[in-house]
Amino acid sequence: MTLRLAIQGVGAVGAFGSGTQALRQALCAGEVPVGTLQVPTAGGALELPAYRADTEPLEEFVPTRALRRIDHFSRLALLGGYLALQDAGRLEADRSRLGVVIATGYGAMQTTFAFLDSFLDGGDVCSSPTHFSNSVHNAAAANLSILLGATGPSLTVSQFELSVPTALLTARQWLAEGRVDAVLLGGVDELGAVLGYCWQRFFGVPDGLLRPLEIGRQSAIPGEGAAFFLLTREGEGGRHGLIEEVRQGNLGGRPLSFAAGSRLLLGADGHRDCSTLYGGSLPVDARAVSFSPLYGSLPVGPAFDLAVAALAAGDNRLFTPPPQGANGLPCALLGAGPFGEGALNCLKLGRHGDYGLISVVRG
Amino acid sequence: MSSVVPVAVTGMGCLCAAGADLPSCLETLFRGERHPQPPTRFGSGHPVRYPVFEVAARLPGDDRFSRTARLALAAAREALAAAALSPAELAGKRVGVCFGTTVGSAMNNEEFYRQFRDGEHPEMDAIERFLGSNPASVVAREYGLAGPCQTVVNACSSGTDAVGIAAAWIRSGICDIVLAGGADELCRVTYNGFISLMITDDTPVKPFDRRRKGLNLGEGAAVLVLESEEVRHQRSRPARAFVAGYGSACDAHHLTAPHPEGTGLKRALAEALTQSGTSPAEIAFVNAHGTGTPDNDRVESRVLAAVLPGVPFLSTKGYTGHTLGAAGAIEAAFTVACLERGEVPANAGFAEADPELPVTPVREATAVSGRLALSQSLAFGGNNAVVVFERGEP
Secondary structure, three states: OOEEEEEEEEEEEEEEOOOOHHHHHHHHHHHOOEEEEEEEEEOOEEEEEOOOOOOOOHHHHHOOOHOOOOOHHHHHHHHHHHHHHHHHHOOOOOOEEEEEEEEEEOHHHHHHHHHHHHHHHHHHHHHHHHHHHHHOHHHHHHHHHHOOOOOEEEEEEOOHHHHHHHHHHHHHHHHHHHOOOEEEEEEEEEEOOHHHHHHHHHHHHOOOOOOOOOOOOOOOEEEEEEEEEEEEEEEHHHOOOOOEEEEEEOOOOOOOOOOOOEEEEEEOOOHHHHHHHHHHHHOOEEEEEHHHOOOEEOOOOOHHHHHHHHHHHHOOEOOOOOOOOOOOOEEEOHHHHHHHEOOEEEEEEOHHHHEEEEEEEEO | OOOOOEEEEEEEEEEOOOOOHHHHHHHHHHHOOOOOOOOOOOOOOOOOOOOOEEOOHHHHHHOOHHHHHHHHHHHHHHHHHOOOOOOHHHHOEEEEEEEEOOOOOOOHHHHHHHHHOOOOOOOHHHHHHHOOHHHHHHHHHHHOOOEEEEEEHHHHHHHHHHHHHHHHHHHHOOOOEEEEEEEEOOHHHHHHHHHHHEEOOOOOOOOOOOOOOEEEEEEEEEEEEOOOOHHHHHHOOOOOOEEEEEEEOOOOOOOOOOOOOHHHHHHHHHHHHHHHOOOHHHEEEEOOOOOOOOOHEEEEEEEEHHHOOOOEEEHHHHOEEEHHHHHHHHHHHHHHHHHHEEOOOOOOOOOOOOOOOOOOOOOOEOOOOOEEEEEEEEEEEEEEEEEEEEEEOO
16 A cells, blocks of 8 residues: 555644644644543542643634534544644545544443443443443544535544554555545544553552653553544645655564654653653664654554654654653653654554654655 | 456365364355354343354364454364465565454453452453454464564454455565464444444344344454465465455444445445456355345335345354354355355245335345356445356366
8 A cells, every 4th residue: 555645634632731732832842731530430539640631612613502512532533633624724625525433442431431420320221321331432423424414435544553553554445446535534542540540550649740751660641632633635745744654563573663763752651661662662762752752652652643743744853852761661761853755653662562764855 | 447357266264153274164045044142141130131153163273362262263273174284385475464353453351451450450361362363363373484464453344445455465575375364252342332233133143134134143253365476386285266356435424323325335345346357247156244224224225226226145144153263265255165165045034025115135046147246245334355266176
């Protein structure tokens, strides 16, 4: 498959704020404020450091009344989607041949638990139809399609940390086949008390400083948000560069190989097991960096990595790395400078050796 | 969009309430048997005991995996055996997995959450099982597959979309082989959910019938082995069928109800027919979504009457229940099997024509002629997906 995808618009919402300007500011500052997530535990309430996202700016695009029954997860998706269209200057464009693809690790968890609450509280006969219909994984894609009037194909995929690379495979196929003229693709995940509980059980309480390149150290901080892209075929140019290649596979059967001097934007997000994988997989002559200290650890982190790569390609500059911790990788840190020629490769390594690779070049 | 190269189906596996494998499912369908009953694997506080279609078969794997993942493993095992693909033959090939599900990707363990709400400090076994049970990943790990891996969560069209997407992976050259399918288990959460929406029938489901009241839930899985022509010829394997075309479109209308004019379904049908280079007159039969809900069957029958007039159609959900994310894959397997047999079973549950519906399904097992057939799915979120199959080599 050789079709390259043009990135026409980027829309991101996270702890850094919303929109490309907010993300650029965070990239320049090298830090964002880390908030908290309240987690009830047997020993009392716990405040977990967490990167929280605010969807209030959505009211710029959608009347408050229309958002009455729309949950936080869908609001993240809507805000990301509208921001990407706005960034592309296509808020008013015809959407009859627009496809929608959403990648998510966990879906609308909060609404799923709200649905469980409805029958745990009131008995099975009190199950809430509203919560049930909004808890279905593709509800966010549906809300986006309905509010935008997007009547092309709609797809939601859930492959944990590889959700974004695999979603891109399908978006590219739709464009290659001429099924659509553009695809609005995004990654979305949300935080909630249950996730916070699971986090502290699995990983303990983070100290509040994410150090992605410190191999063997658990420093991940949970995050939430959405990062969206308006993608077209290459012929239309790309304000934010081109996606040259998308690969998904498993290191066991399809080992990764990189050209000499490759530039890597790692999905390393402070998880001990994950960082160890990077440490053992990268060539010594590569240069690597992670921007997860700006958005935290979430299954759709690769969407944020891609947003950073897209801004870098569009602006023709590699951003100054945020604090990475002591570099335990076998290769050097990728520092600031011009984007220049060649690709910036967004690499995510997941459990069981699964990987996703998204290569971005300048348009 | 233009016509595309068909992609071979070289093996299939299926299990659901109708049977533990594809041949036994077909026997059940053509005997006209069905045995929905109130759920036995979970309790319910509803005063009415809504029937479901449960899988009785013993499943592979153990309780490290969700029931959905184990259903997926069972179907994959049968499909690979039918395609004569051993682990040794899979090694070294670019093999992908594309699976549809709904429950299989939902973190909704009721007991864990009840304990959490009650401040009981629940253990993490249920969460570890959820994290280790992504259907596509489980199948990929079981067979050591290293290609793309995608779990489609497009509600009730997931299985159909998975087959269409998998075929595109073969055509585009990123895979030599793809295991495409769907899997879903019955659980209290979806049982309560569909009852709350008041689209569940308290008697056996009656697709397209005047007296229809809604769906019965079911569970199951199906897998189709899709193979590139290069690999298939190397292995000298016959094609049981070809995926000739796929279309999908969104109504952009309502979260749970289809567009009254079926606009998305019409577009998906048009795309699938265009991609397969087929005219409506060439379609031998349609395996319709046919959930038995008043809205779905009304819209679907109107679209079939408008787009495929005179083409025989049926819903097989009268034998399987609505298996949600697995439905499209199970019905794809049935569609191919019926093309091979040259006949379709009766639309179980249909007895009385609805004057609101312009067309009626087949009432009894019916011979069909022609090389092409359609399987279509409509889903929450307004998703519509259609796959066109062409009969394979004798």
